[in-house]
Amino acid sequence: MRGETYIRRAVARDAKRLTRLVRGSRAYQGQYSAMVADYRVGPDYIENNLVFVAVDSEEATGRVLGFYSLVIMASELDLLFVQDGMQGRGIGRRLVEHMKSEARAAGLERVRVVVHPPAEGFYLRVGAVPIGTVSANPPAVAWDRPEMEFPTL
Numbered sequence: 001m002r003g004e005t006y007i008r009r010a011v012a013r014d015a016k017r018l019t020r021l022v023r024g025s026r027a028y029q030g031q032y033s034a035m036v037a038d039y040r041v042g043p044d045y046i047e048n049n050l051v052f053v054a055v056d057s058e059e060a061t062g063r064v065l066g067f068y069s070l071v072i073m074a075s076e077l078d079l080l081f082v083q084d085g086m087q088g089r090g091i092g093r094r095l096v097e098h099m100k101s102e103a104r105a106a107g108l109e110r111v112r113v114v115v116h117p118p119a120e121g122f123y124l125r126v127g128a129v130p131i132g133t134v135s136a137n138p139p140a141v142a143w144d145r146p147e148m149e150f151p152t153l
Contacts, residue, residue: 005065005091007098010051012043017064018053018081026084027118035141041079045069049078050102054091068095072106077113077150096126096150103152115146123148 010018018041022028028036045051050070055062066082077099082092103111114134115123124130128148136143 005054005056005094006062007052007054007094010046010053010067012046014051014053014064014067015041015043015046018046018051018067021064021067021081021083022079024084025081027116031142032116032118034139041069050106051079052095052098052102054082054095066091066095068099070099070102070106070111072108075103075108075111077111080113092122093126100150100152103150108152110152111150113148113150115148117143117145120146127151 019039022039022041023036025036041051050072051067053067054065056065057063064083065086067079068077068081069079070076071078080092080095080099082095099111112131113123113128115128123146128150130146130148132147134145134147
């Protein structure tokens with residue numbers, strides 16, 4: 001990747017781009033597609049949570065390379081996506097480090113994440129610790145998922 005990646009706070013006008021990123025993710029094709037088919041990242045969600053985007057430019061119109069959402073009240077990493085074709089370039093790792101910094105600043109000692117099974121290896125590589133399993137909840141989620149947490153201190 002050329003140039004620098006910047007992380008900035010998401011704003012309401014990012015909602016459509018973030019929704020497209022979620023719905024278009026290859027990680028949710030096949031058996032997982034129903035989980036994101038109607039998923040929407042709305043302006044209200046962005047305003048009510050700590051949502052940050054990785055972009056390829058300091059400009060507000062920079063291409064979104066990935067994003068995460070930290071739900072402070074639940075101490076949970078709710079969403080983390082990196083654009084298809086941009087994975088393996090350190091963007092996800094940078095987003096996780098940024099998330100941990102934001103969590104520390106908010107006074108959180110740990111952040112929970114329910115992991116999409118194909119992403120389990122990534123989460124382990126960036127420091128998440130397994131703590132259990134979240135059982136399937138059909139029809140929305142028909143498979144068990146690893147539950148992990150990030151220590152932030």
